[in-house]
Amino acid sequence: MSAVDLTVKLGPLTLKNPVVTASGTFGYGTEFSPFLDLSTLGGIVVKGLSLRPRRGNEPPRICETPSGMLNAIGLQNVGVDAFLQEKLPALLPFDTAVLANVYGEREEEYVQVCERLEGARGLAGIELNVSCPNTSRGGMQFGVDPVTLERLVAAVRRVTSLPLIVKLSPNVTDIGEPARAAVAGGADILSLVNTFTGMGIDAESRRPVLNNVVGGLSGPAIKPLALYMVHRVAKAVDVPIMGMGGIMNAVDAVEFFLAGAAAVQIGTSNFLNPGGAATMVRDLEQWCSRHQVEKVRDLTGGLRT
Amino acid sequence: MIFSGPVSLLENLDLGHDNFLAVLDAPEVGASTEPAQFVMVRVGEGTDPLLGRPFSVARIGEGPNGATVQLLYKVVGRGTGILAGLQPGARVSMVGPLGRPFPPPEDPQAPVYLVAGGIGIAPFPLLSARLLAAGYHPRLLYGARSRGDLVGRDLFPPGIEMEVATDDGSAGHAGFVTQLLDRHLAALDSRTRRRAIAYVCGPTPMMAATDAVLSRHEARGHLSLESFMGCGFGVCLSCVVPRVGQATGYARICVHGPTFPAGSIDWQRIQPL
Numbered sequence: 001m002s003a004v005d006l007t008v009k010l011g012p013l014t015l016k017n018p019v020v021t022a023s024g025t026f027g028y029g030t031e032f033s034p035f036l037d038l039s040t041l042g043g044i045v046v047k048g049l050s051l052r053p054r055r056g057n058e059p060p061r062i063c064e065t066p067s068g069m070l071n072a073i074g075l076q077n078v079g080v081d082a083f084l085q086e087k088l089p090a091l092l093p094f095d096t097a098v099l100a101n102v103y104g105e106r107e108e109e110y111v112q113v114c115e116r117l118e119g120a121r122g123l124a125g126i127e128l129n130v131s132c133p134n135t136s137r138g139g140m141q142f143g144v145d146p147v148t149l150e151r152l153v154a155a156v157r158r159v160t161s162l163p164l165i166v167k168l169s170p171n172v173t174d175i176g177e178p179a180r181a182a183v184a185g186g187a188d189i190l191s192l193v194n195t196f197t198g199m200g201i202d203a204e205s206r207r208p209v210l211n212n213v214v215g216g217l218s219g220p221a222i223k224p225l226a227l228y229m230v231h232r233v234a235k236a237v238d239v240p241i242m243g244m245g246g247i248m249n250a251v252d253a254v255e256f257f258l259a260g261a262a263a264v265q266i267g268t269s270n271f272l273n274p275g276g277a278a279t280m281v282r283d284l285e286q287w288c289s290r291h292q293v294e295k296v297r298d299l300t301g302g303l304r305t
Numbered sequence: 306m307i308f309s310g311p312v313s314l315l316e317n318l319d320l321g322h323d324n325f326l327a328v329l330d331a332p333e334v335g336a337s338t339e340p341a342q343f344v345m346v347r348v349g350e351g352t353d354p355l356l357g358r359p360f361s362v363a364r365i366g367e368g369p370n371g372a373t374v375q376l377l378y379k380v381v382g383r384g385t386g387i388l389a390g391l392q393p394g395a396r397v398s399m400v401g402p403l404g405r406p407f408p409p410p411e412d413p414q415a416p417v418y419l420v421a422g423g424i425g426i427a428p429f430p431l432l433s434a435r436l437l438a439a440g441y442h443p444r445l446l447y448g449a450r451s452r453g454d455l456v457g458r459d460l461f462p463p464g465i466e467m468e469v470a471t472d473d474g475s476a477g478h479a480g481f482v483t484q485l486l487d488r489h490l491a492a493l494d495s496r497t498r499r500r501a502i503a504y505v506c507g508p509t510p511m512m513a514a515t516d517a518v519l520s521r522h523e524a525r526g527h528l529s530l531e532s533f534m535g536c537g538f539g540v541c542l543s544c545v546v547p548r549v550g551q552a553t554g555y556a557r558i559c560v561h562g563p564t565f566p567a568g569s570i571d572w573q574r575i576q577p578l
Contacts, residue, residue, distance in 0.1 A: 027540040034307040062543040067352040220352040271536040
């Protein structure tokens with residue numbers, strides 16, 4: 001059994017393997033140290049960072065749905081300054097690509113957060129969150145209008161030299177449009193999909209389950225939708241894609257590669273199987289070996305139609 | 306490292322009134338669990354239900370492979386319903402132990418009260434065993450809706466003094482368990498009262514009332530909170546609770562708790578569900 005080459009190159013970003021943990025499901029990384037060796041991961045996207053700390057929404061913030069979950073956390077986070085002072089240095093000992101997810105209520109806030117991240121030691125890239133469905137301002141409103149999105153990405157592009165990932169919202173009619181807009185603005189990589197807007201209702205109390213009324217749906221329930229969108233975006237643009245949406249195991253990841261993703265992000269799975277992302281790296285290597293795939297990057301876009 | 310993996314169900318005893326005791330073959334977890342720590346348990350092979358459920362560890366026993374982890378639980382929804390239907394030999398996923406345990410009284414002369422409401426009895430058999438071993442003489446005050454809901458009393462080690470209260474008066478004091486605590490504290494002289502310590506677990510209104518009793522008597526205490534949780538180790542940010550004096554932020558029950566010092570939870574800001 002020859003060793004499988006797991007490295008992937010996404011434009012300016014090279015990852016030792018294509019398994020990356022998704023923002024909002026992996027804390028600031030070190031929370032998972034009791035469960036896995038962070039150095040086994042291709043990358044870590046930290047919880048979305050805003051200019052100032054955010055307390056998030058009132059609970060209840062999550063609920064379970066069939067093979068999925070709804071969340072409306074509201075971007076509770078420590079803020080970019082505390083991230084730079086406390087969270088990022090703690091990740092320096094690990095051999096993995098640390099990616100900062102950035103959120104803003106206004107274009108200016110995105111720009112300011114990215115300015116502060118510029119030159120930070122140990123940071124491998126930025127992922128713009130233009131797709132959070134759970135905040136009253138900012139977030140998804142930037143991701144669903146192509147004109148606004150292109151302007152925002154271009155503004156951030158001017159202030160950062162880091163690889164720039166734009167995380168797309170699936171809550172649009174044709175995801176190809178924001179994908180093209182993000183690339184026109186200067187995105188190096190697209191990641192998709194963020195959660196689908198949804199809601200839960202408690203029939204007994206006749207009330208919404210989430211305090212925020214609406215939330216974002218994630219988990220295996222959305223995988224077919226996410227696969228389609230990755231397939232769609234891969235046809236629409238020429239930049240590398242990080243695919244995500246309900247990936248629970250290495251075979252799910254392979255499906256995303258075949259749809260057109262160069263890397264994958266693992267999200268909801270981290271909650272119920274905290275060591276699972278590391279297991280997926282090993283399982284992916286074995287899957288490739290069993291299927292005579294020498295380089296995992298050869299799977300990207302390999303769908304037979 | 307924190308254990309995360311499959312474990313086997315050794316027994317699943319029906320205690321009546323929708324209450325069960327699950328005995329799980331989990332030596333690594335049992336060997337390191339402290340009172341009020343919890344485990345996340347996920348049932349089923351597929352992805353529905355998707356998330357684990359938090360369970361307080363009621364007791365650590367001896368099994369064929371070492372320690373067993375025993376969970377006293379009430380069927381309240383789909384996850385616990387599926388768990389209750391499992392037969393010995395079934396496998397479940399477990400993550401744990403998680404959370405911050407009840408701290409010890411650290412005063413050999415302290416009167417120690419364990420105040421339980423309903424299935425909030427769960428962490429107290431283990432706490433009782435540890436307190437007895439450390440030379441304390443805890444008194445259990447146990448309230449429930451009715452006589453049949455006073456489950457798990459036989460899980461306690463011998464030597465625990467026990468008083469019960471029921472809402473309908475079918476056993477013990479007719480009324481709330483907080484009234485029992487109030488009486489006990491009121492009967493102490495003021496110096497002893499300030500040394501007293503209560504460990505509390507139960508539904509939110511009962512915990513808020515108990516917190517108020519402790520505050521009125523200037524007694525110490527620790528409350529173990531519960532919540533639906535997505536992960537159990539601090540990253541999903543769902544089990545948040547407002548703390549006194551922290552107008553701008555929340556504590557996470559899973560990692561900052563589940564135990565919190567009396568007087569530290571801002572009950573006014575907890576919305577009724």
